[in-house]
Amino acid sequence: MPTWTDLQPFFVSGLALGGVYALSGVGLVVLYRATGVVYLAFGAVGALGALIAYSMIKAGAPGWVGWLACVATAAAVTLGYGLVFGPALARRDPLVKAVATLGLTLILFGAMDLLWTTGGGQSRAITLPADNSGFTIGQVQVNWTQVIGLGAGVVIAAGTACFLRYTKLGTAMRAIANDREITATLGVPVRRVEAAAWLGCGILAGVAGLLLADLVALDATTLTFLVISSLSAALIARLRSVALTFAAALLVGLVHDLLTPVQALSNYRDMTPFALAAMALLVTSRHRVMSAGEG
């Protein structure tokens, strides 16, 4: 068994990863609550943004332009999808809405593979300036990107919780989550509120894509399916609670990274999100009786 000293660096990286999962998970929860859409293309739009940022920076653009382009791309694609297909699917089952975003995933996936061909052993990377500076706690090196990862998760989760609780737009989102038709009748501009949720989710997807491209890898497949890790945190919170999503995301990130130095389990550490989410779903569903409302 690894000692505490061995585990320390993984503790730090796990928290950073968990922070980014939290940020993504919160984005998914907010969008689901406002529109009923489980946005499975979350990872793919983040990957697209990160690849565009990579190409721009490689072509000589300043770093911050690339990062902005990453976030803007993810936000634009997400908002565009929401505006074009959101209304058509608004009254459909949440399952159909979720599967439709898999269509977007495939489109983006094909496009990314076409434009940024993988192969030849070449590897791409985005480096943030925060990578190279940092500090040490005890004997553990901590770089600023890791701090940003965790910090962004904390800020986004807390900010979103307050936003939903205290602002008019947040109240409107909670109301739409409860019943779209009635909320519309009461004068809430449903489409505008939904568009706001799509935009917010897209921005978070871009930020998450950028951070994960740095913390994990810049690869379309990897990033596209990292959505599953964030989704697992959101699922553990049953797509409702922002606070629970945050906690679950940290747990997923921590367990994943802390398993790395454990010989017997190291190879299976990528199962962490699946295993935790599957367990959570199975345990929570035990307490549910059949209801007509949600699937």
Place this chain on the structure above:
Amino acid sequence: MVQVAALLLFTLFGLPELLSLYYIDTLTQAAVYSMVALGLGVLVGRVGLYSLGQAAVLAIGAWVAARLLFATSLPFPVVLLGAGVITMLLGTVIGLPALRMRGLYLALITLMMAGAITVVLATINFPNGGGGFLGYNGSTVHIPSIRRPSIASADTAYFRYSVLVAMIMFGLVLAHIRTRPGRAWAAIRQSEPAALAAGINTTLYKLWAFALASFITGVAGGVLAGASRYLYSIDFQPQDSITLLGVVLMGGAYSLWGAVVAALLLELLPAILHSWGVSADWLTILFGLGVVQVLTNAPKGPGRPGAKGPRTALALAVPAWRAVMIEVTGLTVRFGGVTSLDGMSLIFEQGTCGLIGPNGAGKTTFFNVLSGFVRPAAGNIRAFGTDLLAMVHYRRARWGLRRTFQTEQTIEELSVAENVGLGGASRQEVLDAIAFAGLDCDPGSPVRVLGAGQRRLVELARAVAGQPKLVLLDEPAAGLPDQETAHLGEVIGQIPVRTGALVILVDHDMSLVSACCQTTAVLDFGKLIASGPTAAVLRDEGVMRAYLGTSDGAAP
């Protein structure tokens, strides 16, 4: 039937003569994936269960078959059967707890399971002739290939073998669809509660579908093992499950031919494109577009009126005295063949107007037209000088239209004040409205702690908050005791006085209607049969007949 047999014979004996080995191999893969698509089609098309993990199930089948082929000298068909049965058992073990979930959660848990299986397979690798339980032999230079049946060791023969196995699987599914399981699945797809109510053991039949799909996919995995001869975990990617669902939806999940189409889309099309030098990524994009297109164009839910029909306007002259607030002309609403409102023309004046009539007369439909839920086939509504029908439904609320529903519709998650202020009223207007409705509770308390009568008052407060122009009350007193109804009547009577709004009240409680309403209109079978001062209308003989059923002479 003859065509199918001819097509099958041509596939088995004609095609191999015409095609190069490259396309023979491609079609062998297509035969494999037609079985996978068939299994997924049973789940999605027949039962309505979306699985996002079929590629992982296929990988399990391939792994088991490869292991059995290396470890034993069992005949190939027995190995296929074994792969099918073991995959079925594993699929059922996974499916059993998951079946308590439905819809979205079931789909997501299959995605999670598939992800987990992919990780496991990447670690344990596919058997390559090694020893031990896993049969993996590290990185040897000489790896034995997976054996094929002795009668079909050549590629062309193996193609025929694969097609025959696929035929058997299609027959198996056909046998299910034509018998009791097929009917049970159809009932479940339509409505699970209804299927339960009809006495169908829905859990059993859903599990049965899972088991059948897993069995077929397991067999397909076995055929794939023989076709590939060498298996690597990198060949089974999570995105394959998504692509698979995409092609099954595009090919048509409900039809058996859809599985063949899906397999050709998945295997043959990329091979053709490849020979033309076109990247298969274009296909991925195309499949993505296909998924979105199929899902957005699937039949919409009920409640959308059909095309416009001929007008049957029956205009009733109503003397226009005092301020005309709403003018309805020739309003007609049809649901399919049922005419719910038939050329209704009416003028509403200031004050509170009652709208009564037997059940099914069209009262709520009229409200639904006003609030924008239902688009009329014909007719016009001018309200305070504006064309109401041209307004988007949420704008109507901004404009000043308020409404309550037959069943109480407060939003449980929000507090009383948040509920009342949802339409955009200011804090002071919200508090005023709460006081006006006579609600004696803390505005910050959640609605879910209130009783039925108080919730009705919350709805009323919501209806008068801000500056309403038109307030629609749909049976506000339904289910309330007399005492609370009396209080409600007082509040309703005060609304026009206080806000200047026009109130339209639908209710079966005649004492409430006579207490609140200056004028009343009566609907029967979608036609306006009377309107005027309330007392006179309630005494009218035709109204008594239609509404109170004193004679059999309902409207024609």
